[in-house]
Amino acid sequence: MRVFATYNIKGGVGKTATAVNLAYLAARDGARTLIWDLDPQAAATFYFRIRAKVKGGAKKLLKGKRPLDATIRGTDFEGLDLLPADFTYRNMDLDLVRSKRPTQQLASLLLPLSLQYDYQFLYCAPSISLVSESVFVATDFLLVPTIPTTLSLRTLDQLDQYLQERGATRPRILPFLCMVDRRKSLHKRICAGGIEHHPDMLETIIPYSSLVEQMGLHRAPLAEFAPTAEPARAYEDLWAEIVNRISL
Numbered sequence: 001m002r003v004f005a006t007y008n009i010k011g012g013v014g015k016t017a018t019a020v021n022l023a024y025l026a027a028r029d030g031a032r033t034l035i036w037d038l039d040p041q042a043a044a045t046f047y048f049r050i051r052a053k054v055k056g057g058a059k060k061l062l063k064g065k066r067p068l069d070a071t072i073r074g075t076d077f078e079g080l081d082l083l084p085a086d087f088t089y090r091n092m093d094l095d096l097v098r099s100k101r102p103t104q105q106l107a108s109l110l111l112p113l114s115l116q117y118d119y120q121f122l123y124c125a126p127s128i129s130l131v132s133e134s135v136f137v138a139t140d141f142l143l144v145p146t147i148p149t150t151l152s153l154r155t156l157d158q159l160d161q162y163l164q165e166r167g168a169t170r171p172r173i174l175p176f177l178c179m180v181d182r183r184k185s186l187h188k189r190i191c192a193g194g195i196e197h198h199p200d201m202l203e204t205i206i207p208y209s210s211l212v213e214q215m216g217l218h219r220a221p222l223a224e225f226a227p228t229a230e231p232a233r234a235y236e237d238l239w240a241e242i243v244n245r246i247s248l
Contacts (some may be wrong), residue, residue: 001114002246004121005139005171009155011126014145014178016043017212017222019123021235022143022242024221027080029239031118034072034081036110038092038135039125042085048075049219050084057088061109062095068109076220081117093130102130107138128162136163139171141246145178145206148190156198174245176202176238179212202245204238207231 006019019035027033037044042052050073060066072081096102110120122135136142144159146152156175163170175198181187191205209231211222218225222232 001117002119002141003110003139004119004141004143004242005124005135006121006143006145007124007132007135008126008144008146009128009159010152013126013147013152014206014212015123015126016047017215017235018143018145018178018206019044019121020047020215021221021223021232022239023080023119023121024077024223025236025239026119026121027077028223030079032079032116033119033121034083034113034117035121035123036083037085037123038089038131039085039123040087040089041125042087044123045082045084047215047219047221048082050075050082052085052087054084054086054088057086058092059088059095062092062099062105064109068113089125096130096134103133103137106131106134110138136166136171141242142171142173143242144173144175146175147179148177148187150186153190160198172200173198174200174202174242176204176206178206179208180205181208200245202238202241204234204241206234206238 006015008015023033023035035044045052054061054071056066068083072083075082096105099105122139124135144156146156160173163173177191180191207230211226211229211231215222222229222235226232
């Protein structure tokens with residue numbers, strides 16, 4: 001089993017679209033896939049047409065009083081399950097503080113599911129917090145959508161430095177350029193040198209497109225309502241590149 005997290009310190013960089021589309025593509029390829037929406041805003045849960053509600057909330061979930069199995073919901077897509085968000089996740093940092101091994105908690109909860117799924121995706125809120133640190137421990141790979149702007153690349157450097165300071169427990173960062181508008185000279189210039197900016201920068205580029213925004217209207221992955229469109233093909237290329245990269 002491989003665990004991914006779609007993560008960025010910044011908001012509005014395409015994490016929701018990344019999590020939803022890649023989890024869908026993994027399941028479509030025949031992999032048993034779970035996505036856990038850890039964001040109290042519940043965007044990924046909304047896209048999959050599932051109610052954002054966990055009985056007992058984050059507190060009971062983290063204490064193990066409600067097993068993850070009892071919370072998981074099937075989506076409309078074969079092989080793809082969702083552990084929905086809940087508004088109580090906004091207090092998850094406080095709930096983790098009260099546990100004996102807060103940074104190990106999410107990994108411990110996910111471990112019993114390791115035989116049920118080939119891939120697990122953690123969809124994360126934009127922050128650096130105790131939840132984030134728990135995600136870093138539980139995750140093999142951080143998928144980091146990065147807009148080609150100076151500040152966005154600076155944030156990527158900050159994340160990379162932070163994880164390097166963690167030492168051996170850090171997950172591998174797989175950043176990629178997202179929401180790219182080639183009409184903008186800065187975007188074009190950064191894309192030209194993007195692979196050199198970070199040693200693990202993926203080559204696939206996700207273009208800016210209003211179709212990505214329309215996922216909220218259709219409440220479905222791109223491949224379901226616009227399979228031949230450029231952004232849908234880009235996400236397919238991205239997933240293929242990720243699978244190839246993690247197998248090396």
